[in-house]
Amino acid sequence: MIDIREIKTIEQLEQVQQLEYNVWGMPSIPIHQTLTAVKNGGIVVGAYDGDQLVGFSYGFSGFREGKSYLCSHMLGIDENYRSKGIGEQLKYAQQAIAIERGYDLMVWTFDPLETRNGFLNLSKLNGICNTYIENCYGEMKDGLNKGLPSDRFEVCWYITSDYVSKNVSIDATDAIPVASCVLNEQGFPCLNITENLKYNEDLYIMPVPKDFQALKMQDPTLALDWRFKTRYLLQRLFAQGYAAVQLQQQEHYNEYVLVKLETLNLGGAKQYENYGNYH
Known part of the structure; x- marks a missing residue:
């Protein structure tokens, strides 16, 4: 049975540091930084199988345009424990602690083309995305990111809103496609803009x-084409006031559902909206 616990001690943060390295293969965040974050509004939660740390979510306090929020910077799961709902458990545990401490918003980033993350962040947690950041972290050399611009969605999770607490779902039956997905001669998906x-x-x-x-391993050029075309479309949709709110599955591809931000019941969302399409 997986046990979710808040992480506060140096010894626990050393476990996080090791798991972070195992997941991404990059130098880990120094203990002095994560410990300082925990002591100053940050929240770290861990998933344990007995005494073994198998997942964590790390967040620190953020402040922008007069508003404070929790920046949930990292979520990592041991490769042997993925696809078991642990990421969702960690987020909900972090949410509960964040509400207790006075936060009403959590923010983090993910690659919009990584649809497993998209499904968790939007369809399960009811986060929304209306900010697109080009090459957010510059050139990254780890296995997941190497070879492509590190574009990111910024997720806003309005943790005290009705939209989140009531787990609102959007009926996308009448949605208009902004592009079509077709398979090429090799059977790889290609995007054609409407x-x-x-x-x-x-x-x-x-x-x-x-x-x-x-797809990136099989055809890097096609993967880059997906990056640039989806960047183009999403930036234009966000500039017109739309937000990505769900990820749904089709036979050969997945798809984002986008609605007008103003139609969502986000409580204090207007205080935070339009952080911008960063370049």
Whole structure:
């Protein structure tokens, strides 16, 4: 049975540091930084199988445009414990602690083409994305990110809103596609952008690959094409006031559902909206 606990001690943070290295293969965050964050508004939670740390979520206090929030910077799961719902458990534990400490918003980033993360962040947790950051972390050399611009969605999770607490779902039956996904001669998915869009419909959908890492290994040029085309579409949709709110599955691809941000019941969302499409 997996036990979720808040992490506060140096010894526990050393376990986090080791798991972080195991997951990403990059130098880990120094203990003095994570410990300082924990002592100053940050929240770290761990998933334990007995005494073994098998997952963690690390967040520190953020402040922007007069508002404080929890920046949930990292979520890592041991490769032997993935696809077991541990990431979701960690986020909900972090949410509960964050609400106790007065936060009403959590923010983090993820690659919009990594649809497993998209499903967790949007369809399960009811986060929303209306900010697209080009090459967010510069050139990254780890296995997951090497070879492509490190573009990111910024997730806003309005943890005290009705939209989150009531687990609101959007009916995308009448959504308009902004692009089509077709298979090429090799059987790989390709994106064709819809022409003459006016961006004035209530709902849009946008295809994304089911397994972007596999596509990147099989055809790096095609993976780069997906990066640039989805960047183009998402930046234009966000600029017109839309937000990505769900990820749904089709036979050969997945797709984001996008709606007007103003239609969502986010409580204090207008205090935080339009952080910007960073370049």
